[in-house]
Amino acid sequence: MAIQLASVSPSEIDPLPVSLPQRSMPQRTDAEAGCALYGSLGLEDRRRLQSHSAPVERRAGTLVFEEGDDAAHIYIVAAGVVQEYKMMPDGRRIITAFHYPGELVGLTFGARHSCSAEAATHAVLRRFSRQTLSDFNDRLPGFGQGLLSHLSDELSAVQGRQLLLGRKTAVERVASFLLELAERAARNGDSTTYLWLPMRREAIADHLGLTLETVSRVFSRLRREHLISTERNGWIELLDPEALSEIAEGD
Amino acid sequence: MAIQLASVSPSEIDPLPVSLPQRSMPQRTDAEAGCALYGSLGLEDRRRLQSHSAPVERRAGTLVFEEGDDAAHIYIVAAGVVQEYKMMPDGRRIITAFHYPGELVGLTFGARHSCSAEAATHAVLRRFSRQTLSDFNDRLPGFGQGLLSHLSDELSAVQGRQLLLGRKTAVERVASFLLELAERAARNGDSTTYLWLPMRREAIADHLGLTLETVSRVFSRLRREHLISTERNGWIELLDPEALSEIAEGD
DNA sequence: CGTGTCTTTGAGTATCTTCAAAATTAGTGG
DNA sequence: CCACTAATTTTGAAGATACTCAAAGACACG
Numbered sequence: 001m002a003i004q005l006a007s008v009s010p011s012e013i014d015p016l017p018v019s020l021p022q023r024s025m026p027q028r029t030d031a032e033a034g035c036a037l038y039g040s041l042g043l044e045d046r047r048r049l050q051s052h053s054a055p056v057e058r059r060a061g062t063l064v065f066e067e068g069d070d071a072a073h074i075y076i077v078a079a080g081v082v083q084e085y086k087m088m089p090d091g092r093r094i095i096t097a098f099h100y101p102g103e104l105v106g107l108t109f110g111a112r113h114s115c116s117a118e119a120a121t122h123a124v125l126r127r128f129s130r131q132t133l134s135d136f137n138d139r140l141p142g143f144g145q146g147l148l149s150h151l152s153d154e155l156s157a158v159q160g161r162q163l164l165l166g167r168k169t170a171v172e173r174v175a176s177f178l179l180e181l182a183e184r185a186a187r188n189g190d191s192t193t194y195l196w197l198p199m200r201r202e203a204i205a206d207h208l209g210l211t212l213e214t215v216s217r218v219f220s221r222l223r224r225e226h227l228i229s230t231e232r233n234g235w236i237e238l239l240d241p242e243a244l245s246e247i248a249e250g251d
Numbered sequence: 252m253a254i255q256l257a258s259v260s261p262s263e264i265d266p267l268p269v270s271l272p273q274r275s276m277p278q279r280t281d282a283e284a285g286c287a288l289y290g291s292l293g294l295e296d297r298r299r300l301q302s303h304s305a306p307v308e309r310r311a312g313t314l315v316f317e318e319g320d321d322a323a324h325i326y327i328v329a330a331g332v333v334q335e336y337k338m339m340p341d342g343r344r345i346i347t348a349f350h351y352p353g354e355l356v357g358l359t360f361g362a363r364h365s366c367s368a369e370a371a372t373h374a375v376l377r378r379f380s381r382q383t384l385s386d387f388n389d390r391l392p393g394f395g396q397g398l399l400s401h402l403s404d405e406l407s408a409v410q411g412r413q414l415l416l417g418r419k420t421a422v423e424r425v426a427s428f429l430l431e432l433a434e435r436a437a438r439n440g441d442s443t444t445y446l447w448l449p450m451r452r453e454a455i456a457d458h459l460g461l462t463l464e465t466v467s468r469v470f471s472r473l474r475r476e477h478l479i480s481t482e483r484n485g486w487i488e489l490l491d492p493e494a495l496s497e498i499a500e501g502d
Numbered sequence: 503c504g505t506g507t508c509t510t511t512g513a514g515t516a517t518c519t520t521c522a523a524a525a526t527t528a529g530t531g532g
Numbered sequence: 533c534c535a536c537t538a539a540t541t542t543t544g545a546a547g548a549t550a551c552t553c554a555a556a557g558a559c560a561c562g
Binding site for chain 1: 339460
Binding site: 453463468 | 542
């Protein structure tokens with residue numbers, strides 16, 4: 001769960017020749033969407049942070065940073081979806097998080113990134129130096145507290161993921177995943193029943209510790225049982241969140 | 252991975268009538284054991300923190316705090332092992348961490364605990380109020396930074412656990428677990444080949460997302476292949492850390 | 503409209519789990 | 533200190549869930 005940030009409007013990030021499919025790729029344009037850290041900053045501070053950032057564009061599947069890289073920068077997703085992952089020598093991997101527009105990527109206080117990050121779809125990010133973050137931390141009262149509670153929230157979210165990966169069945173994992181996305185959408189003021197899932201089945205599988213075939217089978221089953229319905233462009237509708245919730249908790 | 256703290260000596264915590272089996276239960280007595288947060292505090296500050304703490308004793312299997320409890324206190328393990336866990340309604344659970352003497356338990360900046368914690372063995376802890384932590388945070392320069400990098404380290408450790416729970420086989424999980432304990436022992440200046448594993452097979456299983464039978468079978472296999480040898484009181488010897496490491500990484 | 507990519511579905515298999523019993527260990531009282 | 537009981541660990545056999553391999557179907561793009 002990343003910090004929700006008031007997001008840059010598309011006009012502010014298009015010095016790059018970006019041509020993103022607009023209908024299928026929502027961008028954060030609402031100024032104050034439920035924003036734990038950034039929200040405590042004034043408009044002025046935000047402008048300044050904005051001015052300290054550089055836009056970065058990535059095609060689907062290309063790296064933003066790699067595990068072990070010097071953690072000199074952190075990023076905010078402006079458009080598209082970015083995934084952070086860890087990989088084993090033989091190629092097995094786990095996607096530790098999907099980051100939607102407005103969310104932070106690569107926040108760490110260590111010397112090096114502990115995960116790799118790549119674009120799950122064509123994506124645009126904004127890049128800040130760690131120094132900028134430090135400056136804000138030093139100058140703005142409450143900023144450090146915001147960081148602490150953000151990291152604290154992330155830790156508690158990851159504990160839920162441990163339960164998911166270590167103990168839940170395939171259906172339970174998928175149901176939990178859908179509901180988590182719905183909760184995040186709710187915090188952004190987006191629809192909680194129509195979800196945007198632009199990532200491939202393989203990415204979802206790598207996020208849930210399953211294979212893409214199993215994920216596909218579970219989706220089919222949920223469709224058959226009228227709990228969800230899937231549409232073409234990676235959009236999915238939750239037809240019965242109640243039932244999904246019961247499945248997710250294992251009742 | 253909890254903060255390593257210069258630990259309280261047994262004499263400082265025995266206002267309670269504690270009778271712990273001394274030989275089988277190591278306690279931290281070295282004053283400065285590789286200590287990320289506490290280490291930056293002077294002896295004086297440490298004394299003060301100490302004086303703000305209350306001793307808490309728990310028999311094996313009893314609660315320290317429960318998920319959802321008001322997070323008014325944090326704890327440091329003085330003796331024994333404490334486990335943090337999350338549970339599903341039907342009893343399935345994952346142990347998110349084992350905490351050895353000198354390590355922090357229950358650190359959060361949210362209002363409520365996101366995990367439960369119980370003694371894995373007979374254990375002694377020291378309890379601090381969140382307020383004390385806040386005071387230190389406000390007054391001691393560098394303390395907040397220490398907290399940030401501690402949480403950051405924990406997050407990166409948990410990412411490794413996601414890979415373990417989501418993608419590793421049973422042997423790989425057990426080998427990874429043993430090596431992680433060895434690393435932690437190294438940071439404490441303890442032996443990296445003789446490890447103290449006082450928790451039950453069931454607890455290890457709940458930590459690794461396996462069943463106790465599978466854990467037992469893997470131990471038997473590692474014993475048969477002369478990679479480890481187990482002794483009576485929960486002590487285990489790593490006979491071939493190299494080989495274990497290769498298994499853990501999946502080569 | 504065709505080609506390449508991604509998703510879905512099927513059949514067989516493997517790893518881990520479940521159920522069950524034996525063996526070992528730990529704890530208790532005589 | 534030893535014997536007895538309870539608890540834990542080990543081992544075995546059968547079974548289930550998810551995986552692997554494979555092919556067909558759907559979708560996106562030029």
